[in-house]
Amino acid sequence: MYGYSVLDIPDPDPLPIDDRHPMKRLQISSLVTLVWLLAACSGDSTNTRESSGDTEFEFVAPNDSLEATSFLRTPLYSNYIKGDRGDKMRIQLAEAEANWQAKPDEVDSYVWYGRRLAYLGRYRDAINVYSRGLDKFPGEAHLLRHRAHRYITIRKLDAAIADFEAAAESVSGLPDEIEPDGQPNAAGIPTSTLQTNIWYHVGLAHYLKGDFDHAVESFQRCFDLAANDDMRVAAADWLYMSMRRAGWHDEADRAIEFVTTDIEVIENDAYLQRLLMYRGLSDDAGLGSARANDADGLALATLGYGVANWLLMEGEQDKAYDIFESVLDTGTWAAFGYIASEADIARITE
Numbered sequence: 594m595y596g597y598s599v600l601d602i603p604d605p606d607p608l609p610i611d612d613r614h615p616m617k618r619l620q621i622s623s624l625v626t627l628v629w630l631l632a633a634c635s636g637d638s639t640n641t642r643e644s645s646g647d648t649e650f651e652f653v654a655p656n657d658s659l660e661a662t663s664f665l666r667t668p669l670y671s672n673y674i675k676g677d678r679g680d681k682m683r684i685q686l687a688e689a690e691a692n693w694q695a696k697p698d699e700v701d702s703y704v705w706y707g708r709r710l711a712y713l714g715r716y717r718d719a720i721n722v723y724s725r726g727l728d729k730f731p732g733e734a735h736l737l738r739h740r741a742h743r744y745i746t747i748r749k750l751d752a753a754i755a756d757f758e759a760a761a762e763s764v765s766g767l768p769d770e771i772e773p774d775g776q777p778n779a780a781g782i783p784t785s786t787l788q789t790n791i792w793y794h795v796g797l798a799h800y801l802k803g804d805f806d807h808a809v810e811s812f813q814r815c816f817d818l819a820a821n822d823d824m825r826v827a828a829a830d831w832l833y834m835s836m837r838r839a840g841w842h843d844e845a846d847r848a849i850e851f852v853t854t855d856i857e858v859i860e861n862d863a864y865l866q867r868l869l870m871y872r873g874l875s876d877d878a879g880l881g882s883a884r885a886n887d888a889d890g891l892a893l894a895t896l897g898y899g900v901a902n903w904l905l906m907e908g909e910q911d912k913a914y915d916i917f918e919s920v921l922d923t924g925t926w927a928a929f930g931y932i933a934s935e936a937d938i939a940r941i942t943e
Contacts, residue, residue: 898930
C-alpha cells in the first residue's frame with residue numbers, strides 16, 4: 594500500500610567538484626560556443642528552427658553529459674536544445690560568460706553565468722559556478738538560492754534544503770526584491786521575488802522528500818509573501834497538495850477557497866487549472882485537451898502530475914501511477930512535475 598511517511602530518498606553521489614571545475618570544462622565550452630556562433634552567422638542549416646506541433650523547440654538525443662541520477666536510479670543526461678530558442682540561449686550564455694570574465698568581483702556575474710548554463714541543461718557546471726561565487730561571497734542569498742534550485746534538479750535534496758535555509762537566514766528581516774526572469778514571459782513582467790522563490794523551492798524540496806509538514810510551512814510562507822496571483826496560485830497548488838498528503842483535508846480545502854474561474858494569471862495557467870480541478874470547477878485540469886493539442890512536455894508534466902497526485906489522494910492509485918508514467922514519458926526530467934512523479938513512483942514501488 595502507498596504510505597505517507599517521510600521517505601528519505603537517497604541523493605546521488607556527491608558532485609566531483611574538482612574533476613568538473615568550471616574553468617576546465619568552460620574553457621572548452623568557450624571554443625565550442627565560438628565555433629557555433631561562426632556557424633550560425635554563416636547560415637549553417639543545422640541551426641534552423643525545428644518544431645513539433647505547437648511546441649517552440651524540441652529535445653534531441655542526449656549528449657554525453659551525465660547530469661544526475663533519478664530517484665529511480667536511472668542516468669539523466671543533458672539535452673541539446675534545437676531551434677531558434679536554443680540558438681538564442683547559446684548566444685545569451687556566451688554573453689554571460691564574457692561578462693563573468695570581465696566582472697569577476699560582481700555577484701550578478703556568477704548568478705547569470707550559472708543561470709544561463711542551467712537553462713541549457715548544464716546543471717553541474719552551473720552549480721560549480723555558484724560554488725565559486727560563494728567562495729568569494731560567503732552566505733550570499735542569490736547564489737545560495739540558485740545553487741539550491743539546481744541541487745533539486747540533480748536530485749540532491751538535502752544539499753538543496755541546506756542552501757535554502759542559509760539563504761532564508763541571510764534575507765531574514767530584509768525587504769523583498771523582484772527577481773528578474775532569465776526567459777521572460779509573454780508579458781515581460783516578472784512574477785516572483787527572491788524570498789518567494791526561496792520559500793517556494795525549499796517547500797518543493799521538502800515535498801519531494803515526503804516531509805509534507807515542513808512543505809506546508811514553506812509553501813504557506815511563500816503564499817503569505819506573494820504579491821500577485823501568479824505566485825499565489827503556484828504556492829497554493831503545492832500548499833494544497835502538501836496539506837492533503839499530510840492528512841490536513843479541511844485545511845487544504847480552505848487554503849484554495851480564494852480560487853475562482855475569474856482569476857487571471859500571466860504564466861502559471863497550468864497551476865491554476867490544477868486548482869480549479871481540486872475545487873471541482875474542472876474535470877481534468879485540461880490535461881486531455883493538452884494531450885490532444887500536442888502541448889509541450891513541460892505543460893504536460895505540470896498538468897499530468899497535478900491530475901495524478903489528485904487521483905492518488907482520491908484513492909485511485911492505479912490511474913495515478915499510469916499518469917505518473919506518462920509524465921516520465923515526456924522526457925522533461927528537470928521539470929518539477931517530472932521530479933515529483935519520479936519520487937511518487939519510487940514510494941509506490943518501494
